[in-house]
Amino acid sequence: MSALLPTYQRHDIELVEGTGSFVTDTKGQRYLDFMMGIAVCNTGHRHPYVQHAVEEQLQKLWHTSNLFISSKQERVAELLTKGSHLSHVFFCNSGAEANEGAFKLIRKWTQKTEILTFSQSFHGRTFAMMAATGQDKIKAGFGEMVPDFKHLMFNDFKSLERITEQTAAVWLEVIQGEGGVILADNDWLQALMAQAKKYDVKIVIDEVQTGIGRTGSRYAFEQTPLQPDIITVAKGLASGFPVGAIITTPVAATVFTPGTHGSTFGGNPLAMTAAEATLELLLPDEQMQQVQQKGMYLMEQLSELKGTMIREVRGRGLMVGIECRQAVAPLIQALQQIGLLVVSAGPNVLRLLPSLFVTESELDLAIEKIKSVCQQEVMM
Template identity: 80%
Template sequence: MSALLPTYLRHDIELVAGNGSFVQDKAGKNYLDFVMGIAVCNTGHRHPHVEQALQEQLQKLWHTSNLFMSSKQERVAAMLTENSHLSHVFFCNSGTEANEGAFKLIRKWTQKKEILTFSQSFHGRTFAMMGATGQDKIKAGFGEMVPDFKHLTFNDFDSLEMITNQTAAVWLEVIQGEGGVIVAENAWLEALMEKARQYDVKVVIDEVQTGIGRTGSRFAFEQTPLKPDIITVAKGLGSGFPVGAIITTPEATAVFTPGTHGSTFGGNPLAMAAAEATLDVLLNEQQMKQVQQKGLYLMQQLKQLPETMVVDVRGRGLMIGIEFHEPVSSLITALQQAGMLVVSAGPNVIRLLPSLCVTEQELDLAVGKIKTVCQQEVMM
């Protein structure tokens, strides 16, 4: 009997080693990993540059306190904000923590309570972020939520009429990951931004899954008309090491002053070593072009899947969803048996989140496995 609380429906696979795009289970079976910790290991498993940075830092210092200066934090913050209207960073340990901090920042900044989020969104599992999330299954059994969140319909122009001078912030994902890999339409985002400006409403973008190069730009919002006041990042920032961040504008420095927010472990030396090395690898123009090109190549190959099974293939960069007519749980199991790991995004969508350093040969291998499994399902 396990001593763990049963909060996860786990696959009967224990992964013990990884390198690049591949992982190995304790029985010695190898898998092509298109989960990457759910968009976490953006550099792949054990990228040499990130591994070396962590090993070097392990020999120096593991933890101090945010009561002392940190040149590593300063360097990573500069890497996240350079060439952007965003200018200041707060470091924490996860996406949910970043979102909770953003919630506090918005409340103090605007002195208003109403925050508009969207149906099928996902912003985390802490109590306030359950309220922000537009999925009832996340909230079931926990009683009354934080009352300040109202959920609008994603990509719906009429919903934007809910933005008024009573609204503190509009909070959204540019691509809803957990909600089914739903991509926001640029015309709708432009209308949202115009409404936000009209009523002096803050725009918060949850880039926890889409950020750090996943969509072919540093942040997904950079490919849209949005100009956010706050973005939150985590997942891909540390190549598997826990680290999150709130990234915001100069005006926030008058709101988050000493004593207003904190994190014991946030921005610790190991996290910053992992983050700095990760950004070294990913946030350059050549790498972003490769993500865009590989994403287009993968989408083109996947659109050859049989229409009798597939409703749609959508996404941006290397964040791709395949929507099927039927639930995908059996397909996920079949792919595992074929030596490939994928994750769902709702009952009918398989989400592909490979390493951003994935090779074209590995993409071909993935497509081959998916096609084979789909053919087997058709024949059954």
């Protein structure tokens, strides 16, 4: 009997080693990893540049209080805000923590409580973020939710009329990851931005899954008309080390003042070392261009499979959803058996989240495996 609480529906695989795009389990089976810890290991497994930086830091200092100056935090904050209208960063340990902090910031900043989010969104499993999430299944059994979160229809123009002077913030994902890899329409985002400006409503973008180069730009919102007041990031920020961040504008620095928020482990030296090395690898323009090109190639090749079990292929950069004509749980199991790891995004969508350094030959291998499974399913 396991001593762990059964909060995860685990696959019967224990991964013990990884390099680049590949991982190996306890039985010696090798897998091409197109999950990457669910969009966490954006540089692949154990990238030598990140590993070397962390090994050096291990010989120096592991933890210090945030009551002291941290030049590493300053450098990472500069990389996260450089060249944008965003200017200030708070470091924590996860995406849910970043979103909770953003919730506090919005409440104190606006002195209003109504926050509008969207159906099929996902913002975390802490108590406030359950309320923010537009999926009833994660709220079941927990009683009354934190009030004043209202859920609108995603990509629906009529819903935007719900934004009024009573609204503190509109909170959204530019691409709904857990909700099925659903892309926001740019015309709809333009209308959302206009309505928010009309009533001085803040815009919060959850970039926990889409940020740090996943979509072919530093943040997904940079490919849209949006100019957010706050974004939250985490997953891909430190190549697998726990870290999250709230990124915001200069005005917020007059709201989050000493004593208003904190995190014991947030921005610790190991996490900041990994984050700095990760950002140095991922953010150069040529790397972002490669992510866009590889993503287009992957989606073009997969789109040729439509008519089998595949209904639609959608995404941006190397965040790709394959909507299938059946439940995808059996397909995920079948792909595992032939050495490819993928994850679902709802009951009928396969989600592909490879390393941002994935090679074309690795993309071709994944496509070949997906094609073989889809054709087998058709034959059945």
